[in-house]
Amino acid sequence: FDLVILDVGLPDMTGFEVCKTIRQTRSLPVLFLTARSSEVDRVVGLEIGGDDYVVKPFSPRELVARVRAILRRVSSVPLPQNGHDASIPIIIDEVRCQAIYFGTAMNLSRYEFRMLKAFAAHPGRVFSREQLMDHASEEPDASMERTVDTHVKTLRARMRGVREGLDPIVTHRGMGYSLLESWPDA
Structure with missing residues (x-):
């Protein structure tokens, strides 16, 4: 809508x-x-x-x-001239439900998009699996916590497809996941 x-x-x-x-x-x-x-x-x-x-x-x-x-x-929210600024690691375009990673529009599932949106809104914050399911799913209680691991794995693979060797999603064993707060020079 x-x-x-x-x-x-x-x-x-x-x-x-x-x-x-x-x-x-x-x-x-x-x-x-x-x-x-x-x-x-x-x-x-x-x-x-x-x-x-x-x-x-x-x-x-x-x-x-x-x-x-x-x-x-x-x-009329201003976008870079070609629509994608490669100097900004992640742009979340809520109007178009699109995530742009280093200038490349990514083809994400709705769960992956919603997770990345949560990560991008709070870089460095550790999200538990339950919190990520709350952000990603319409029925978080009906989903299993390990489903998050699968979505994170797929999201990481898609992001590596754009920027090989860079894994911006950090695993915090026993706690959850976070997005890098500071990015290596592109």
Whole structure:
């Protein structure tokens, strides 16, 4: 998805709660479209991470214009001219769900992408297998801890395919895995 349009008054949970849940894992743009028109609701919606707030009744043309404006802002995040800067070890492009490693776009599974995204957000932090499954899987309780080892092994192989001899994922025996904090000169 490129953007989420949420109503605040949902049956099982509020749109505000849904937005908070989305913000825990993604930076996906959120537009609130709701009948709640009080200033407090508008302010809460924007402060918890909403990108815009439209009150019903609304003009469909205005809604489309607001969606287009949000998407322009999101897609105007500056990238290097060729789209890939080889001097930056890892670029996580959440909009395109793509990881770029030393200028090369990597073809990753969703689990590998989510793990690399967690590593890149916190270089040097040691993640336990359980924490990595929480980041990577929609149903972390249904997955076995050793599944993480397989995904890390595959991720390492893909990264070595781009930069032979460099293993940026560090194993911490009995604890988990981390990403290098400092990179050797490229």
